[in-house]
Amino acid sequence: MPSIARNIESTIETFDRGRIFFADDFTGLASPETIRQTLLRLSKTGKIIRIAQGIYCRPEIDDRLGLGVIYPTLEQIAEAVAEHNHARIVPTGEYALNVLGLSTQIPMNFVYLTDGPSRTIEISEGRGITFRNTAPKNLSFTNRLAMLITSALKSIKRGNVTKEQISRISELLHKEDKDSVLADLRLMPEWIREIILQAYDE
Numbered sequence: 026m027p028s029i030a031r032n033i034e035s036t037i038e039t040f041d042r043g044r045i046f047f048a049d050d051f052t053g054l055a056s057p058e059t060i061r062q063t064l065l066r067l068s069k070t071g072k073i074i075r076i077a078q079g080i081y082c083r084p085e086i087d088d089r090l091g092l093g094v095i096y097p098t099l100e101q102i103a104e105a106v107a108e109h110n111h112a113r114i115v116p117t118g119e120y121a122l123n124v125l126g127l128s129t130q131i132p133m134n135f136v137y138l139t140d141g142p143s144r145t146i147e148i149s150e151g152r153g154i155t156f157r158n159t160a161p162k163n164l165s166f167t168n169r170l171a172m173l174i175t176s177a178l179k180s181i182k183r184g185n186v187t188k189e190q191i192s193r194i195s196e197l198l199h200k201e202d203k204d205s206v207l208a209d210l211r212l213m214p215e216w217i218r219e220i221i222l223q224a225y226d227e
Contacts (some may be wrong), residue, residue, distance in 0.1 A: 029055045030063040037073060045076065045086040045097055045105035076102060077146045080223065099135045102146070112141025113164040114156065121177040138176075140164050158212050162212060170201045171209040172204050175217055183216045195224035 033051050040046060041197065049061045064081060067073045072080045080102070085095040097141075100116075107114040114137040122128035133152050138159040146154045167170035174182060174194055198206060203225060210218050 027057055028029045030066075033063045034062065034067060034072075037067065037083055040083045042083060043095070043097065043101075045102060047083045047109055048079040048081070074220045077148055080106070080146070098120050099148065099152060099154055102154075102213070103135060103137055106146065106154070106156070107137075107139065107141065110139075110141040112139050112156075112227065114141075115159075115164055115166070115172055115176055117157075117176050118180045121173050121180060125173055125177055126193055127177055127181075138163050165212055168201070168205045170197060171206045171213070171221075174198075174221070175213050176208075178217050178220065179214070183214075186220070191220060191224070194220065195227060198224045 034056055036054075037046070038049070048057075048060055048064060054060070055063070064073065068075045068081070070156065071094075072083070074084050074096065075081055082097055084097075087093060087095055093217065103114060116124065117136045117138055119128060119130050119132035121164045123131055123158070134155060135153075136155045136157065138162055139156045141156060143158045144156050146156075148154065164206070166175070174197070178194075192207065206221065207225075210221065213221070
């Protein structure tokens with residue numbers, strides 16, 4: 026049994042610093058209980074950090090500035106979960122608004138639409154990530170900016186979009202390849218299409 030635990034530990038030591046991994050990555054190497062106990066021991070020694078149930082990280086260590094352990098961001102965790110589940114994700118709500126500079130509010134909880142399973146991951150200190158299953162159409166964007174703008178505007182809702190927000194969207198669009206954005210027009214509600222097209226006409 027100790028050799029099996031050591032095998033798990035040796036595998037983790039090959040991971041790059043900052044890599045997020047999952048307990049079930051080791052399925053086949055040992056029993057679920059042995060995996061759990063090994064990861065628990067490594068967490069207690071500080072070799073890894075436990076992000077949430079079944080989710081871990083071999084943390085980056087900042088020795089230069091003395092910051093110590095650097096925890097992954099919610100965005101990094103969400104992307105790792107999506108990759109692990111072979112799923113696509115689209116940020117929604119306050120997070121999408123913040124990314125675009127349409128809001129200065131930093132959300133405690135990130136909400137994503139996904140073609141994977143719906144679930145909520147509790148991280149710590151009230152922070153969390155929620156995945157909500159949605160229709161494939163909402164995840165078919167090829168341009169990330171078009172996707173974020175659509176998601177953010179849906180969150181604001183028609184009639185609540187301010188002139189300042191439209192101005193910011195226009196600024197972002199003029200820095201993006203126009204043809205790439207327009208290729209995703211068919212995926213947007215009509216009122217969002219109008220905002221995009223008006224921005225390019227200015």
